Amino acid sequence: MASKKPYSFSASVNHMVDRAFKVLDIDPGVANDIKACSAVLQVKFPVNIKGKIEVFTGWRATHSTHRLPSKGGIRYAPIVDQDEVEALAALMTYKCAIVDVPFGGSKGGLLIDPRNYTRDELQLITRRFTRELVRKGFLSPATNVPAPDVGTGEREMAWIMDTYKHLHPEDIDYQGCVTGKPVHHGGIRGRTEATGRGVVYALREFFRHPADMKSAGLSGGLEDKRIVIQGLGNVGYHAAKLLQEEDKALIIAIIERDGALVNDAGFSIEHVRQYMNEHDGCIKGFPDAVYSENGNKALEMTCDILIPAAMESVITADNAEKIKTRLICEAANGPVTFEADEILNKRGITILPDAYANAGGVTVSYFEWIRNLSHIRFGRMERRYDEIRGRHVISAIESLTGREVPDWLEAEIVRGADELDLVRSGLDDTMRLAYQQISEAKNSNKKIRDFRTAAYVLAVSKISRSYQVIGVY
Numbered sequence: 070m071a072s073k074k075p076y077s078f079s080a081s082v083n084h085m086v087d088r089a090f091k092v093l094d095i096d097p098g099v100a101n102d103i104k105a106c107s108a109v110l111q112v113k114f115p116v117n118i119k120g121k122i123e124v125f126t127g128w129r130a131t132h133s134t135h136r137l138p139s140k141g142g143i144r145y146a147p148i149v150d151q152d153e154v155e156a157l158a159a160l161m162t163y164k165c166a167i168v169d170v171p172f173g174g175s176k177g178g179l180l181i182d183p184r185n186y187t188r189d190e191l192q193l194i195t196r197r198f199t200r201e202l203v204r205k206g207f208l209s210p211a212t213n214v215p216a217p218d219v220g221t222g223e224r225e226m227a228w229i230m231d232t233y234k235h236l237h238p239e240d241i242d243y244q245g246c247v248t249g250k251p252v253h254h255g256g257i258r259g260r261t262e263a264t265g266r267g268v269v270y271a272l273r274e275f276f277r278h279p280a281d282m283k284s285a286g287l288s289g290g291l292e293d294k295r296i297v298i299q300g301l302g303n304v305g306y307h308a309a310k311l312l313q314e315e316d317k318a319l320i321i322a323i324i325e326r327d328g329a330l331v332n333d334a335g336f337s338i339e340h341v342r343q344y345m346n347e348h349d350g351c352i353k354g355f356p357d358a359v360y361s362e363n364g365n366k367a368l369e370m371t372c373d374i375l376i377p378a379a380m381e382s383v384i385t386a387d388n389a390e391k392i393k394t395r396l397i398c399e400a401a402n403g404p405v406t407f408e409a410d411e412i413l414n415k416r417g418i419t420i421l422p423d424a425y426a427n428a429g430g431v432t433v434s435y436f437e438w439i440r441n442l443s444h445i446r447f448g449r450m451e452r453r454y455d456e457i458r459g460r461h462v463i464s465a466i467e468s469l470t471g472r473e474v475p476d477w478l479e480a481e482i483v484r485g486a487d488e489l490d491l492v493r494s495g496l497d498d499t500m501r502l503a504y505q506q507i508s509e510a511k512n513s514n515k516k517i518r519d520f521r522t523a524a525y526v527l528a529v530s531k532i533s534r535s536y537q538v539i540g541v542y
């Protein structure tokens with residue numbers, strides 16, 4: 070018998086959200102409105118590459134505009150299409166609502182393998198793509214603000230900002246047209262690491278909730294937990310590095326494009342990353358590890374936590390029965406398909422969903438956008454003032470007690486917070502509060518069995534409230 074055709078990425082997201090609509094008593098018209106992608110732009114544009122005209126195809130989907138600007142990354146990938154961009158834009162809508170970031174949802178994609186182009190060629194292509202987006206009303210600080218995603222980083226964001234600035238020199242807020250920029254071009258400290266760090270903050274909060282841990286079949290803390298991670302790119306690298314270095318977790322397998330590395334004693338993430346930098350992004354040949362070409366097989370290894378941090382649809386109906394972990398933390402967008410999600414839920418495997426787990430990126434993008442609109446670095450006004458107050462507190466303690474405060478404690482009390490401290494604090498607070506709301510929603514309603522439905526219930530309640538109050542015009 071022929072197996073059922075799997076749902077497309079956007080259908081998969083919609084089916085997952087439908088479970089939340091079933092729990093909530095929401096007007097079906099409003100539900101359809103929330104799910105609908107409000108606009109999609111497709112552009113085809115020529116660029117002269119090595120004397121030949123190449124035509125590139127790109128998309129920008131605006132899923133929702135109940136809050137403006139709409140926000141979401143731009144990916145450069147050899148496989149991307151309109152459905153994928155729409156699905157990712159929808160995820161952005163729910164993600165922003167879950168972590169209380171006041172943005173609508175959007176996403177962009179350019180069909181390209183960036184590894185086949187030089188830096189100068191990528192700059193030409195990016196600037197041309199940006200012009201298309203700006204001219205067609207799909208990019209500005211007020212309406213639609215991209216960020217990095219797969220295949221793009223702060224370099225591309227700087228080119229996008231510079232192109233927008235040339236087209237709109239009168240816009241005093243031009244730096245806010247894109248986030249994830251280099252710090253010396255209006256970026257914010259801590260943005261590059263933000264998604265990976267947010268994943269870790271999510272996991273730390275999970276391990277502060279004994280009832281949630283118990284229902285996942287886990288106990289203790291992150292220390293010595295055995296972790297398998299897929300993708301050691303921006304998100305995966307920062308998440309794995311923090312988990313290994315700060316939480317003392319064991320990263321026992323790393324899955325990359327060219328295969329998987331396994332080491333039962335755990336990897337030094339920095340060493341693997343260095344090796345990848347020196348070997349064209351490949352992990353094959355890394356010493357002191359067992360290498361296998363079939364990377365996907367390593368997703369099925371026995372472990373405590375599985376972190377897919379590479380791409381969508383890696384856990385499907387085909388391998389969901391074989392997954393042997395207690396907890397999946399979705400650092401990537403859409404790594405588990407709807408069909409796989411149903412199977413994993415039935416098998417009692419806990420999933421921290423993408424729309425929550427990887428929301429650290431958009432959270433810090435929000436901080437960056439505010440910094441751009443306010444034209445001042447966080448902490449600039451109060452840091453030294455806080456230091457002076459700290460010194461007064463030390464003097465008061467010492468004169469009242471007649472004892473000296475130890476140097477290390479004095480340094481801690483006196484030190485004023487800089488931008489990175491504030492960003493990390495805001496990110497940690499955001500991830501903790503959102504987790505607490507999701508966990509509370511899940512544990513207080515018998516109709517909700519999983520974290521994904523709980524997260525979507527939370528998102529959809531917030532969005533529908535906003536839709537209903539404003540109405541339709």
Ligand code: NAD
Binds near residue numbers: 219305325327
């Ligand atoms: P990236 O391009 O920096 O890293 C992706 C990594 O995955 C690379 O190391 C790549 O070699 C690896 N990879 C690609 N195909 C693979 C495969 N088939 N098997 C194993 N590894 C493979 O991208 P990123 O920014 O780290 O994004 C990763 C995921 O996280 C995506 O789903 C993205 O949408 C999501 N995400 C990213 C951000 C962000 O701030 N960058 C924010 C939210 C969500």
